Amino acid sequence: MTEAWRPDDDRPRRPSGPVRVRVPAKINLHLGVGPLRADGYHELTTVYHAIGLYDELTARPGDTLTLTMAGEGAGELVLDDSNLIIRAARALARRTGLPALARLHLRKHIPLAGGLAGGSADAAAALVACDALWGAGLSREELAEVAVELGSDVPFLVYGGTALGTGRGEIVSPVLVRPANWHWVVAAADGGLSTPEVYRELDRLRGAGAAPPPLGSTDPLLAALRQRDPGVLAQALGNDLQAAALSLRPDLADTLAAGVAAGALTGLVSGSGPSCVFLTRTSDAATRIAAALKESGTCRSAEAVQGPMAGARVA
Ligand code: C5P
Numbered sequence: 001m002t003e004a005w006r007p008d009d010d011r012p013r014r015p016s017g018p019v020r021v022r023v024p025a026k027i028n029l030h031l032g033v034g035p036l037r038a039d040g041y042h043e044l045t046t047v048y049h050a051i052g053l054y055d056e057l058t059a060r061p062g063d064t065l066t067l068t069m070a071g072e073g074a075g076e077l078v079l080d081d082s083n084l085i086i087r088a089a090r091a092l093a094r095r096t097g098l099p100a101l102a103r104l105h106l107r108k109h110i111p112l113a114g115g116l117a118g119g120s121a122d123a124a125a126a127l128v129a130c131d132a133l134w135g136a137g138l139s140r141e142e143l144a145e146v147a148v149e150l151g152s153d154v155p156f157l158v159y160g161g162t163a164l165g166t167g168r169g170e171i172v173s174p175v176l177v178r179p180a181n182w183h184w185v186v187a188a189a190d191g192g193l194s195t196p197e198v199y200r201e202l203d204r205l206r207g208a209g210a211a212p213p214p215l216g217s218t219d220p221l222l223a224a225l226r227q228r229d230p231g232v233l234a235q236a237l238g239n240d241l242q243a244a245a246l247s248l249r250p251d252l253a254d255t256l257a258a259g260v261a262a263g264a265l266t267g268l269v270s271g272s273g274p275s276c277v278f279l280t281r282t283s284d285a286a287t288r289i290a291a292a293l294k295e296s297g298t299c300r301s302a303e304a305v306q307g308p309m310a311g312a313r314v315a
Pocket residue numbers: 040041042043044150151152153167168169195196199
């Protein structure tokens with residue numbers, strides 16, 4: 001018997017043109033680092049927040065799997081099979097049983113090794129782009145399952161928004177608060193920091209009794225998000241990796257001080273650094289503080305952005 005044609009057929013269709021996916025950077029509003037586990041990861045309690053700083057990945061049909069790039073860090077990033085974008089495409093092909101064929105092009109804006117999860121964002125973008133190009137039709141949850149093997153932050157970037165991360169960061173659940181628009185300034189530093197090195201430095205500082213006490217529960221942060229008052233949120237932000245990032249890059253203290261001197265409510269190191277992020281009351285204040293930070297000479301660039309933003313999406 002032949003299968004009947006259904007006018008409401010909702011099976012995914014392959015797009016006729018290129019697929020363009022936009023993916024945001026992330027910051028951590030709360031980054032609580034627990035003990036080192038046997039698998040080499042640290043137990044985390046974090047609140048992720050996607051911000052309006054984007055990479056863009058374009059996927060076109062191809063006879064092989066290739067990757068090219070332009071923008072931030074072009075020439076520094078290795079584009080072979082070790083690249084997280086290629087690994088993401090192959091992981092999706094394995095999951096779906098489809099051939100890993102695509103011409104991928106990355107326009108990079110998120111700084112490399114900056115503590116903004118740029119590499120993880122690109123992996124999330126590759127999952128969403130190849131899913132659309134191949135007509136695979138996986139749900140967000142299914143894409144997030146594939147994302148787990150690619151990196152701790154990748155599942156969050158499939159979802160975006162503001163979300164609680166536990167485990168090594170890969171167990172993600174949305175923070176259910178009435179959406180508010182938060183205004184941030186992101187200051188990029190010269191050079192990057194290696195995430196494993198920053199975690200190792202925190203372990204060393206803790207072993208020597210030289211680290212600040214670990215952040216406690218996320219409850220104050222979640223309550224502050226509910227209050228929707230930037231002044232209250234500023235008091236609740238925290239990052240256990242900040243002491244380690246500052247120990248490896250003492251110059252970041254100047255960046256943090258310059259942002260606060262320019263009128264930011266507070267500043268903190270983003271993730272494992274060296275990018276720093278500042279909370280402001282309004283978008284005008286963010287624009288003004290970004291200009292003052294650039295002027296201060298304490299960072300490579302500074303940009304006013306908003307959050308929360310959606311995760312990797314077909315543009
Ligand atoms: O998961 P991802 O590949 O992004 O992690 C990079 C490195 O950061 C890990 O190899 C590990 O050294 C460190 N890390 C950690 N604990 C976590 C997440 C990352 O120690 N929860």
